[in-house]
Each structure stands twice: as C-alpha cells, then as structure tokens.
Amino acid sequence: MTSIEQAQATTRWRAVLLAAVAACAACGIIYELALLTLSTSLNGGGIVATSLIVAGYIAALGAGALIVKPLLAWPAITFVAVEALLAIVGGLSSATLYVMFSFVGGSLLMLALGTALIGGLVGAEVPLLMTLLQRGRTSGATDTGRTVANLTAADYLGALIGGLVWPFLLLPHLGMIRGAAVTGIVNLLAAAVVSVFLLRRAVSPRQLITALCALAAALGLLATLLVSAQDIETSSRQRLYADPIIAYRQSAYQEIVVTRRGGDMRLYLDGGLQFSTRDEYRYTESLVYPVLGAGARSVLVLGGGDGLAARELLRMPGLEKIVQIELDPAVIQLARTTMRSANGGSLDDPRVQIVTGDAMTWLREKPQSFDAVIVDLPDPDTPVLGRLYSTEFYALVSRALAPHALMVVQSGSPYSTPTAFWRTVSTIKSAGYAVTPYHVYVPTFGDWGFALARRGDTAPRPVLPRDAPPLRFLDQSVLDSATVFSPDVQTRTLEPSTLENPRVVEDMRHGYD
Template sequence: MTSTQQAPVAASLRWRAVLLAAVAACAACGIVYELALLTLSASLDGGGIVATSLIVAGYIAALGAGALLVKPLLARAAITFITVEVLLGIVGGLSAAALYVTFAFIGGSLWVLALGTALIGGLVGAEVPLLMTLLQSGRVAEATDTGRTLANLTAADYLGALLGGLSWPFVLLPHLGMIRGAAATGIVNLVAAAVVSVFLLRRVVGVRQLVTALGALTAALGLLVTLLAGARGIETTSRQRLYTDPIIAYRHTAYQEIVVTRRGDDLRLYLDGGLQFATVDEYRYSESLVYPALGSGARSVLVLGGGDGLAARELLRQPGVQQIVQVELDPAVVELARTTMRGANGGSLDDPRVHVVIDDAMSWLRGPGRGPSMRSSPTCPTRTRPCWPACIRPSSTRWPPVHWPRRTDGGAGGQPVLDADRVLAHGVVGAGRGVRGDALPRLCAHVR
C-alpha cells in the first residue's frame, strides 16, 4: 500500500475513533440525565418502587420511540445528529432544575418528570440510528462490515453508560449536586457534539449549515453555563420553599439528603425530607428509647445508626455505662451531630466513652465477634409511602448470628434490641427475634 493510499485509511480510522468516543460520551450523558431525575424524585417524593419502575420503563420505551421517529431523517443524518445533541444537552441539562423548581413552587412535579423522561429517552434513542448511519457513510468512515460497525457502536454505547452510571454517584452528585451535576453533564454533551461537528461533519454538511449548528451549540452552552453559575442560588431558594423553618445546614451525600432547620429553640433534622427529630419534644422518644431496655448494671452498649447522638446522650446519663460503640453509615450525619446539633445531643459523640465507627451496620456486624442475630421490618423513617430501596436493604436482612453471654440482671431477652428513633409499637424485643411494628433499621442493642 502506498503512502497516498495509507493517508485516507488513517484519517478514516481517526474519524471513526473520534466518533465512537462521542458515542460513549453521549451515552454517559444520557444515563446521567436519567439518574439525576431518579435521584431528585427520590429526594422530593420519596422515590418508591412504583415510581422508579415507571421512570425506568418509560425511559426504555422512549428509547425505542426515538429510534422509530428518527427513521425519516436518516437521509440527513449529520445535521439531524447535531440538532438532536443540542436539544438533548438543553433538555437534560435543565431537567433537574426544572423538576426541583416545579416541585418547590407549584407542588406537583409528576408531569415534569414524565415529560423529561420521555424527551431524554426519545432523543437518546435517536442517537444510535444516526450514529450508525454516519459510521457506515463513506464520507465519514469507510466501514464495509456492518456487523463490526454495529459491535463497535454498541460497545462504545454500553461503555459510556457504565462511565455515566459510575460518575453520577461518585463524582457529579457528591461534588456538584443534582442541579449543577445535570448542567455540567449537558455541557459535556454539547462539547461532544461540537467536536463531532468540527472534526468529522465539516465535509458532510454545507458551510452555512455548519455555522448555524455551531451557533446553536454555542447558544446552548451559554445557557447551561449560566445555569451552572446560578445553580446554587436556584437550589437554595427552592429548597427553602420545602421547609417551614429556616435551613441552617445542608448536605447531600452518597446516601441521603440531610437538612437541619432552626426556629428559635426548635432544631429539626430531616433525612431525605423525612423529619427525624425536633428538639421541642424529642425527649419523649429519646428517653423512652433507652431507659426501658438498659436494665440494671449496663456497662457496654452498641448503637447501630442513631448518628444524631441523641441515644448516646441518654446512655451517657446512666452512671454504669462505661463504653458506647456508635456505628453510623453516613459521616456527614456525625459531622453535623458534632457541630450544628451539638447543643441538642450535649456533645455526646465527643465523649471519651463513645467510640464512633463509620461503617455499614451489616458489614460491621459481619466482623468477628460482633452483633446478635436480629431482624427488623422494611419500613422507612416517618413515611407512609413505599420504601426507597436504600431503606429496604439494611432493615430487611437478618443480622449475622453471634453467640453472646446471657445477661443475668433482668434485661429483656438477654440482649434487648430497640429502635433508635422512636419506641417500637410492640415494645422491646429480645435478640434473635423479629423486630415487630413500626421498626426502623436503626437498632440499639445492649451487648454485655
């Protein structure tokens, strides 16, 4: 093969590689948009199995609808692809902000959620036929093997979906939040489309069409950059509309949304929108939680959950308690308990008798020599609606069985187990028996 023959082939391979990279980027953006809607729906409405299933099923159905609707436009695949990416970047980038603002100011966001899911799914579904057409076009890539082209396209699409699925919970959501994370994803989407336009499609479309496409991409980028800059103000204003009292602390972690409000002497903690305690009356269940189960002579106590420190506060008031092991999944709850909520819990988590462990209760109890055998009902805190899956897993699984020395001081069932948020409807339940009634995954067990 001569050098003149090698040059077009090398250029074709470079074009194909860039286009497949764009496929991966667009697939990552598409899955992030949907994860953002799912996350925001869970934070605002509680999520629920039904809502999650409908969103996922609606998204998959919209993918198929988008692939069908784009068929008449495949003859103009290049300019249609740019148009689809501009629309997808705008709709996806604005989706989280639109859902949040609608819920905060109007109160009903189901129609926004359904519309966003349908539009995003339809636009993402249109991408694959368009990209397949571009990859098979001799003007972009000299692909003669349709099966190999489809394999490359599918692999890039699924790899991008994997990257998007990992980037949302581990990068975008913790560091940018829902609104800014979706806006940043929209910017990535538009940049990928711009790269395809400049480096690959300039020989396919006319100069006027290319300039128009780049102008639309630039305008969309400007819109999302503006949203990115003002997202904190939008989110703060909208969030405050959801709570009666002024918000004094907010965290959004990989596990939950944490909000602390204060009005006068009334400090309140909310997790994913559910009230956990209010200082004006929390003593009623904090005291009832601890005192009936301790018995006499309690020395070492294990608390699973209860990262607000209220249970530990009550335990420290007992003269015989020498050690408390506090296992809490979310370090942000512990950080707020030691700062913002310190007045409510009396600084209990900083007491030298309290050892705080940041770990999943199930994982920690699987360690050698830990935890009684117990179960609890899959019921979410302070909610009557169906559980979000994150609440079901830790509370519906049987705790690992461990043999503990039996108490002889009159404690209930040898090792009493109780709810760490409120008194169980059926009272204190012994270790090894199912926790009945309105039980939560937070449990406190006297272990020695």
C-alpha cells in the same frame, strides 16, 4: 490526498466519533440517574416510581430509535441537533423539576415526561451514529458486525463512566442541579467536536457556522444555569421548610437539611423530619433507657447518627463502650458541628466508637457482643431501608447480643402507620425474639412506637434502670402506661417483612395515604 492518507483520516474521525459516543452515553445515563435521584428526594422514591422511570426510559429509547428513522438521510446535522436538545433538556431537567416541586408540589407525571423526552433523544443516537460510522462504506456482514461491536463497546463504556461519576463525583460535590448542568455542558462539547470533524465535510460553511452558533447558545444557557444554580437551589429548597435552613448537604445517600427557628433545631433526611429539639427528649429517653436493663456496660447503636441516643447513654454511670454504626459520614460531620448543641458533643466522647458503613454488612462481618442494642434507623419507606426491617436483619442483630441482653427498635407510629408498626413487631418475633411493644406521645411526631425485645420466649418488661439519671419525660409510671394500646391501635399479628418480600415498605406507603 492519497488513499493511505484518506484511510488514516477516516480512522481518526471514526475514533473521534466513538469517543463522542462514549461521552454521550455517559451523559445519557447521568440524566437517568438524576431523574431517579429526584424521584427519591422529591417523591420518596418508591419501587413503583423507580420502576416506571427505568421502564419508561428503556421504552423511550426504542421510541426514539423509530422516530429518527426519517432523518437518517442527514445523520450528521441530525446528530448534532439531537445532542443539543438532549443537553438542554437533560441539563435543565433537575432545576426545572426541583423548582416545580418547590412551588407546585411533587408530580410523578412530570418525572415521567422528563424520562420520555430524555430517553427518546438518547434512543435516537444509536441509529444516527451507526449511519455515520457506515457512511461511504459497502459493508459485508463481518464489517457491519465489527462496527456494531465498536459502537456498543463505546456506548457501554460511556454508561459505566456515567454510572460512576454521578454518585461519586457530581452528586456529592455539585448537587442535582449543577451536576445535571455540567453534564449538559459535556454533552454540548461532544456535539461540538462531532460538528468540527464531521459537519465540515457534510454541510456548507454557513450551515456549519449556524450549527456551532446553536451549540454556543445552548452552552450559554447551561453556563447561566450553572452560575445561578446556588441561588435557585437555595430559594427553592427554603420554600419546602417552614424554618430557616442553617445547614445543607447532598451526600451520596441522601439530602440532609438542618433548620432552626429560635431554640428549635430540626433535622430532615430526604425531606422527612428526624427530630425537633423542642421534644426529641421524649423520643430519645423512651428509646434508650428501657433497653439498658441492669448494669449495661456496652451498647451498640445502629443508626442514630445525630448523636442524641449517644448523649443519653453517656449519662449512665458505668457505661464503658458505645459502638455507633452510621451509613452516612455527612450526618456524622453535621452531628459534630451544626447539631453539637443538641447532642452535647456526644460523638467526640472517647467512649464512643464511630463506624461509617452499612449496618447489615457490619453485623455480618464483625460481630461483637453487647449488653444492649439500639436500632434507631429511619422509617422503612424505601427498599434500601426496608432490608433493615427484615427478619434476616434482626437475626443478624441477635449475634451481637450478650446472653439476656435487650434490643430496642424504633418502629414508627402505631396510629399513623399501624400496619407498618405491627409488621415490624411481627418481623422481630419471626427472628426468634419475644417482644413487648410500647408507645409514647411526641408532639412533632404524634403517637410513636418502639419494640423492646429479647431472644427467647419471655417478653421483657420495660423498666427504668435503677441508676438512671433524672429525666425530663420518662418515669416508671409513664413506661408502664406506654405498654397499653387503645382499641383503635390494638395488637395485630402479620406476615413478617423479609429481604425477599419487604412488605413493610408497602405498608409505609399505605400508612401515609
């Protein structure tokens, strides 16, 4: 081989190696995102858990780089071994942790262990790749800098690709278990390419065949997981719910589960119960009718993608327009199909306009004036939801209120999460509202509270509209008593929750302790 041909061959294998770098970096970031997704779905995904996973992953990267130093004398075979282990550990991580959670219970320790293993293996990649790229070269500072630049660029490009593929492709279409398994298979294929291009020059044919057989065995393991993932996931998920699951979606935002036993249908988002058809009318009537005042013709509903609030609103004579802002289109799709019997097909009524998007963004960009605003959002148990229970959010809502219009906010339980409940009331007040809190008993939830608010200094009195249809639970006497709080849940004034300091998220965590 001439010097020119040798240089061309060297250029080719280095290009292949950089492509493998990008592929492996994409796999590494996907594994970390899978762990973060698992933390959210299985353990609630609090800021503490998220911080520990991210910080632990970064620390493990450094530890892996140090641990691999004694093996740099055999960079090619070590790199293939590391990638094979990474593919197996990362590819099996979601299935292992999901099954463990279903049968044993959530464990932050197991998530931390998975983070350490994956981070350590990913951290070992860069020293090995740098050694491979520099092999056979006597480099000056400039040449070494170019090598580092190429390696870093390929690594970060792969991370970008992985960061986009997980939320937009793998998670919504394959789910956590199959998504991680497919990522592991890509990891193995990248290792196989490196083996073919590099190991054939660095090891004996027997060692090369052994390495390829090991990769093939790992590939067979992940392929088996991929084939059986549906059964594993279905069996494990069903153990988490007392009633049979009739619908499941893993959207880009959350895990959505609908169960049914007899006539009782229930909706769960990331494991949290949203309603039961046994008694949701108590919650829905208490949320909707007090905010309508006298003759509301237009209503803005923030959240409420199950269509239950819209169902009650459509029973009101004279109502002309409902605008429903729901972040997750998968919830809307299930509301129109699986949950249609519960909401009466309300979201297909021509008076209901569905907008899929973030409520805060919509309020900032497209303010309209409404006679009433219903804020029916999940409890603020994550930072993402906490921003929708902030002073800034309620200030934006005020832009959508017509003069003398009312706003109602579902505010959690004054008994189970009292600090979060009164924090929400105080936060609404801090945005310039006068607030009347009230609460009712919903058997599946327990004591549940709401906040009725109006801009200004005069707190509104919860009253039923004169033209309200016959209701199953709510009447004026029930509503009057709902504003009375017993001594064990009496009024508290707290610092507001803000975007800068989302206190209500921490309140929720302590409320369930």
